[in-house]
Amino acid sequence: MARGELMKKLLASYGRDEEFRAVAEQIIGEEEKKNNRVLARSLRKSLETGPSPRSKPRGLAPLIPFPESAGDFIELVEPSHNKQDIVLSSENVRIFLSLLREYRRGDEIRRRGLPVRSKLLFCGPPGCGKTLCAEVFAAELGLPLYIVKIDRLISSYLGETATNIRKIFEFARKQPTVLFFDEFDALARARSEDGEHSELRRVVNSLLIFIDRIQPKGFLVAATNFDQSLDSAIWRRFDEVIWFDRPDRRMAARFLRMKFKNVPLQFDPEAHLDGLDGYSYAELERICVQAIKASIIDQRKQVSEKDFLDALVDERRRRRRTARIAEA
Numbered sequence: 278m279a280r281g282e283l284m285k286k287l288l289a290s291y292g293r294d295e296e297f298r299a300v301a302e303q304i305i306g307e308e309e310k311k312n313n314r315v316l317a318r319s320l321r322k323s324l325e326t327g328p329s330p331r332s333k334p335r336g337l338a339p340l341i342p343f344p345e346s347a348g349d350f351i352e353l354v355e356p357s358h359n360k361q362d363i364v365l366s367s368e369n370v371r372i373f374l375s376l377l378r379e380y381r382r383g384d385e386i387r388r389r390g391l392p393v394r395s396k397l398l399f400c401g402p403p404g405c406g407k408t409l410c411a412e413v414f415a416a417e418l419g420l421p422l423y424i425v426k427i428d429r430l431i432s433s434y435l436g437e438t439a440t441n442i443r444k445i446f447e448f449a450r451k452q453p454t455v456l457f458f459d460e461f462d463a464l465a466r467a468r469s470e471d472g473e474h475s476e477l478r479r480v481v482n483s484l485l486i487f488i489d490r491i492q493p494k495g496f497l498v499a500a501t502n503f504d505q506s507l508d509s510a511i512w513r514r515f516d517e518v519i520w521f522d523r524p525d526r527r528m529a530a531r532f533l534r535m536k537f538k539n540v541p542l543q544f545d546p547e548a549h550l551d552g553l554d555g556y557s558y559a560e561l562e563r564i565c566v567q568a569i570k571a572s573i574i575d576q577r578k579q580v581s582e583k584d585f586l587d588a589l590v591d592e593r594r595r596r597r598r599t600a601r602i603a604e605a
């Protein structure tokens with residue numbers, strides 16, 4: 278495996294001892310194969326003198342195990358998408374490129390006493406790329422992505438929540454990661470609760486204080502669908518606020534071209550852009566995938582216009598049902 282890929286795997290396995298050790302062994306094996314015996318021997322020595330349950334950590338920097346108890350509300354995501362898979366506005370491309378460059382020069386910037394932007398708020402309707410972008414961004418940075426489900430975090434047993442929050446932040450302070458807080462608006466809702474939930478409010482406020490104080494080694498990203506429910510006390514804690522909008526006509530056309538890039542078509546999907554106004558990327562994605570699947574099921578080599586229109590009708594039905602549920 279290429280060295281870069283192995284390094285990525287090694288970083289992603291950080292905090293999970295067994296996996297980390299397996300990848301480290303793979304790296305040593307590769308060096309042995311290349312006849313770099315001195316390096317391989319010294320790597321093995323570091324690995325063997327690393328932390329063990331009985332000995333004090335020496336050699337390798339001690340791993341900070343990710344809190345086991347956090348498993349219910351935090352998830353390590355192996356990036357499976359890259360920048361080819363996302364459609365972003367030119368403004369967002371510019372912001373992300375500048376964040377990447379700043380991160381790479383972070384040590385130098387900090388040495389001069391200046392802050393590095395590392396706390397980002399992603400706003401926008403569902404299915405418009407907030408999570409996908411966090412994944413692609415983590416892949417570009419070569420950092421592991423951890424997704425924290427805020428609603429689950431704050432509804433877990435309160436006594437433990439406070440400890441878990443502290444552990445998460447301790448982890449993010451020491452280990453370069455992209456720590457992604459999904460459904461951040463759940464915080465705002467919890468903050469406005471009162472009376473019997475004052476304990477909950479305290480937990481939420483302590484989470485905000487942690488966000489305020491932390492200088493993450495990587496990035497802390499929070500995502501919300503409801504930007505209006507976040508008050509300025511929350512907004513001002515972030516270095517950048519980035520909007521992910523539903524695609525306009527031009528972006529929807531780009532998305533369709535991307536999705537059908539390697540698929541033989543009997544029609545021009547862009548002729549249907551009028552009917553796709555207001556759809557999210559996730560909805561457009563479902564239409565494209567359904568249309569492609571229909572051609573596979575019928576064992577046809579090309580996707581037909583009917584495949585596309587049938588998928589569109591299905592998605593419309595789904596939208597109407599979802600809207601009805603949301604109103605109820």
Ligand SMILES: Nc1ncnc2c1ncn2[C@@H]1O[C@H](COP(=O)(O)OP(=O)(O)OP(=O)(O)O)[C@@H](O)[C@H]1O
Pocket residue numbers: 362363364365401402403404405406407408409410500501502521558559560562
């Ligand atoms: N900008 C985009 N470019 C390409 N594909 C996209 C984009 N936005 C969304 N998608 C597609 O829709 C799926 C869901 O998007 P994603 O999970 O990023 O939405 P989200 O904004 O995080 O939504 P939610 O608020 O519901 O969590 C993605 O996995 C991807 O297939």
